[in-house]
Amino acid sequence: MAWALIAGAMVVSEFTSIDLWVQDLFFDETTGGWMAGRRDAMPRALFYTGPKYVIILLGVGLLTLWGGKQAWRERCGVSRRNLGVALLVIGLVPTFIGFLKGATGVYCPWDIRRYGGPAPYVRVLERHPENDRPDYEGRGFPAGHASGGFALIGLLALAKTSQQRKAVWGIALAMGWWMGTYQLAKGAHYISHNFVTMGIAWLVYVPIQRWVGDQTESNREGANEKAING
Numbered sequence: 227m228a229w230a231l232i233a234g235a236m237v238v239s240e241f242t243s244i245d246l247w248v249q250d251l252f253f254d255e256t257t258g259g260w261m262a263g264r265r266d267a268m269p270r271a272l273f274y275t276g277p278k279y280v281i282i283l284l285g286v287g288l289l290t291l292w293g294g295k296q297a298w299r300e301r302c303g304v305s306r307r308n309l310g311v312a313l314l315v316i317g318l319v320p321t322f323i324g325f326l327k328g329a330t331g332v333y334c335p336w337d338i339r340r341y342g343g344p345a346p347y348v349r350v351l352e353r354h355p356e357n358d359r360p361d362y363e364g365r366g367f368p369a370g371h372a373s374g375g376f377a378l379i380g381l382l383a384l385a386k387t388s389q390q391r392k393a394v395w396g397i398a399l400a401m402g403w404w405m406g407t408y409q410l411a412k413g414a415h416y417i418s419h420n421f422v423t424m425g426i427a428w429l430v431y432v433p434i435q436r437w438v439g440d441q442t443e444s445n446r447e448g449a450n451e452k453a454i455n456g
Contacts, residue, residue: 227428228425228426228429231421231424231425232425232426234421236351239349240349244417246347248416248417249416253341253413258341261411261412262411262412272408273404277404277405281375281401284378285316285317288309291304291309305440307438307439308383308439309383310438311438312380313380315434316377316378318430319376319379319427323426327368328363328365330350330367332348332350332366332419333345333366334365334366334415335415336412337360337364341413343360345359345364366415366416369409369415369420369422369423371405371409372402372405372406373402374405375398375404375405376398376424376427378394378397378398378402379395379428380431380434381394382435383439398427402424407420
């Protein structure tokens, strides 16, 4: 499922103009500005710094529970190993996405000439024209800011019922798209890049849960892994 999501997003990005069509909705050609300015205080607080602080505080809380007394974990009904899974996923997803952003060299929408920047529009799998690129590297793929929200999928390791798992999915997707849509609105990412990041977060979670999490949790996730590999 995750591979299909990533592949589908890449196909859409490489062979259609949907990314540009969506970005056009957020760009005002008259003023040459984006719907959300980079320095607009209120949107930045609601969609950028605020969510980041929430995720950091959540991580600190999980780390405290992981390193604290066994009685704390028993009271919360969680194991240390599954807390470790959640912490690893929440930490590794943004780290891995950050590495990919540095390696792919894709420019953000605000960098391309269509929106007043210095770079030509080049898709992820295309090569830049010779002698036609800015003197700085792009860092627009995959979507970095949204990765923090999608990384909350790691909380699945702590879910014990189907209702709890659905709630975790809802929280991770809502937070990821809350953060990711803001980046679209200010010209930092294309919509397909958010979908790729969402798929990568799921791919990071599955092997960590299998190798680190409690065996009972690993067995429960086996069906999900088969669906991905299939």
